[in-house]
Amino acid sequence: xxxSHEPVDRRPQLLVAVGADRHPFDRLVDWLRQWYGxxxxxxxxxxxxxxxxxxxxxxxxxxxxxxxxxxxxxxxDLVVCHGxxxxxxxxxxxxxxxxxxxxxxxxxxxxxDHQQLFARRLGAAGLIALCESRQDLLDALAAGLADRSRFxxxxxxxxxxxxxxxxxxxxxxxxxxxxTAQRRHRPRWLPRRAPAHDEGRRR
Numbered sequence: 001x002x003x004s005h006e007p008v009d010r011r012p013q014l015l016v017a018v019g020a021d022r023h024p025f026d027r028l029v030d031w032l033r034q035w036y037g038x039x040x041x042x043x044x045x046x047x048x049x050x051x052x053x054x055x056x057x058x059x060x061x062x063x064x065x066x067x068x069x070x071x072x073x074x075x076x077d078l079v080v081c082h083g084x085x086x087x088x089x090x091x092x093x094x095x096x097x098x099x100x101x102x103x104x105x106x107x108x109x110x111x112x113d114h115q116q117l118f119a120r121r122l123g124a125a126g127l128i129a130l131c132e133s134r135q136d137l138l139d140a141l142a143a144g145l146a147d148r149s150r151f152x153x154x155x156x157x158x159x160x161x162x163x164x165x166x167x168x169x170x171x172x173x174x175x176x177x178x179x180t181a182q183r184r185h186r187p188r189w190l191p192r193r194a195p196a197h198d199e200g201r202r203r
Contacts, residue, residue: 012042014076016080018081019084019086020050020063021103021110023051024052025049025052025103028052032057033056033057047059048062073091078096078151081100082101082102082103082115083119084115098128099128102120139190
């Protein structure tokens, strides 16, 4: 008798990680809930939601242990996360260009704006897909589902040591990461826009 095999689920797998900060991240979870309502069934979604209340999202877990997070990162096709340096570096170590929504203290999502400053510097260097609005996130998710390779980077096995750096070394980590970017460029994941037609020379 031949061994039976379970069918392989080939739907893209999306991991969302908000970290372990005690501040809720309702804004990101609400954006995801609205988006998932339109694509349900087409995506395998896992949400690590921390202290944020979650309803109507599948496979939502408050926290993932280290081994569980490693497995989830390894299996994911796309990673959406908050602006925590450790989570971003871990995603890149696993070969992902993370889709990053930094926490905003104006919404009670953190005590200060360090995630925004950190993420903007990495976004300017093309090391993350920075999303600071719902539309930014929708555009990034659409681009990732259309072409997952646009959100793939070389696996960085050395970043595990940087990931464990203390908070006072965050500035150094950012500078090191930006130094590795060969040049500033338009992020690969953004859609190309057709050049505007020349309507004639100005008089």
